[in-house]
Amino acid sequence: KPNPIRVLVTGAAGQIAYSLVFMIASGQMFGPYQPVVLHLLDIPKMQEVLNGVVMELNDGAFPLLAGTVATTDVKTAFMGIQVCLMVGAFPRGPGMQRSDLLKMNANIFKEQGAALAKYAARGVKVLVVGNPANTNAYIACLAAKADLPSTNFSALTRLDQNRAVSMIAERVGVPVAKVKNVSIWGNHSLTQVPDVTNAVIQDFPEKGLTTPVLTAVNDNKWLEESFIPQVQNRGAAVIAARKLSSAASAANAIVGHMRDWVLGTKDGETVSMAVVSDGSYNIPKGLVFSFPVQCRAGEWSIVQGLKITPFIQLKLDATTKELQSEIDALPK
Numbered sequence: 001k002p003n004p005i006r007v008l009v010t011g012a013a014g015q016i017a018y019s020l021v022f023m024i025a026s027g028q029m030f031g032p033y034q035p036v037v038l039h040l041l042d043i044p045k046m047q048e049v050l051n052g053v054v055m056e057l058n059d060g061a062f063p064l065l066a067g068t069v070a071t072t073d074v075k076t077a078f079m080g081i082q083v084c085l086m087v088g089a090f091p092r093g094p095g096m097q098r099s100d101l102l103k104m105n106a107n108i109f110k111e112q113g114a115a116l117a118k119y120a121a122r123g124v125k126v127l128v129v130g131n132p133a134n135t136n137a138y139i140a141c142l143a144a145k146a147d148l149p150s151t152n153f154s155a156l157t158r159l160d161q162n163r164a165v166s167m168i169a170e171r172v173g174v175p176v177a178k179v180k181n182v183s184i185w186g187n188h189s190l191t192q193v194p195d196v197t198n199a200v201i202q203d204f205p206e207k208g209l210t211t212p213v214l215t216a217v218n219d220n221k222w223l224e225e226s227f228i229p230q231v232q233n234r235g236a237a238v239i240a241a242r243k244l245s246s247a248a249s250a251a252n253a254i255v256g257h258m259r260d261w262v263l264g265t266k267d268g269e270t271v272s273m274a275v276v277s278d279g280s281y282n283i284p285k286g287l288v289f290s291f292p293v294q295c296r297a298g299e300w301s302i303v304q305g306l307k308i309t310p311f312i313q314l315k316l317d318a319t320t321k322e323l324q325s326e327i328d329a330l331p332k
């Protein structure tokens with residue numbers, strides 16, 4: 001049996017974690033032979049709830065769960081971790097300005113970025129989920145800069161990708177598994193850019209025959225005026241219906257993101273991850289920006305040479321501008 005992987009979930013007493021930790025313990029993130037030790041961090045006032053989560057993990061009797069470290073102490077939480085799922089963040093309360101939210105979260109991610117640098121395994125793979133996810137990842141990466149490479153850091157746009165894939169599958173009338181290479185570019189926010197220019201429907205994968213999504217949908221007006229805004233606003237639609245924000249689907253997206261990063265994407269398939277820009281597609285270096293990527297041997301690489309239409313380029317410019325303004329608004 002391989003050695004257990006140490007996985008930290010921050011915000012472990014929250015809603016997303018309540019789905020996520022059980023998916024990890026059951027082997028969905030790293031496969032059915034890989035044991036895990038779960039590190040669970042939340043803030044002191046959530047200690048009792050955290051204890052309850054541990055009780056339920058124990059009650060799951062998961063064969064792959066080699067241990068749990070439930071704590072409200074940052075050092076204990078980050079010690080020796082190989083995977084870091086940063087779900088915990090300060091929620092936006094009534095009457096709170098976006099700038100207040102940025103400031104509260106900047107402090108959390110600065111502290112936790114420094115803890116990564118000090119205590120985590122050098123190869124730690126970091127996924128930031130807590131919003132504003134891209135900018136929080138930027139802050140954590142910056143705080144760890146002297147000790148950890150920026151390629152260790154990412155933020156979640158996989159939920160947006162999954163939402164887009166599901167909408168295309170429904171529109172075309174095919175199973176979701178046949179829809180490949182839908183991309184999400186930019187910020188995980190209303191300016192995100194769902195893009196099907198390079199996406200395909202796999203009709204007969206055994207023969208390698210594919211149909212471009214643009215051909216299968218054959219309705220640019222629907223793509224531009226319905227599909228894109230529906231993906232962008234899906235989070236709000238779930239809140240309106242459930243009276244709570246997306247949680248189980250977010251956990252599922254987190255599992256998919258990390259599984260692909262660690263175990264690799266399939267040949268010819270791309271997934272979207274927000275990562276530190278290396279200047280690809282003229283996105284300013286250093287911004288945490290969602291790109292289509294492929295993963296091999298535990299490393300992601302941005303897919304190069306994709307066609308960008310003028311319509312999509314305008315949207316890339318807008319999401320880039322928004323990300324830059326989030327960074328400009330950070331406390332200095």
Ligand code: NAX
Nearest residue numbers: 011013014015016042043088089129130131133156159250
């Ligand atoms: P909850 O409010 O249910 O849980 C968050 C937990 O984080 C709470 O238990 C809180 O005590 C804890 N926390 C706060 N500060 C902390 C700190 N400094 N250290 C450790 N824990 C801390 O939120 P939940 O619904 O689980 O969502 C978590 C975050 O994910 C939110 O910021 C949310 O906006 C974000 N989301 C991001 C998504 C994405 O695609 N990137 C989608 C889902 C989700 O909306």
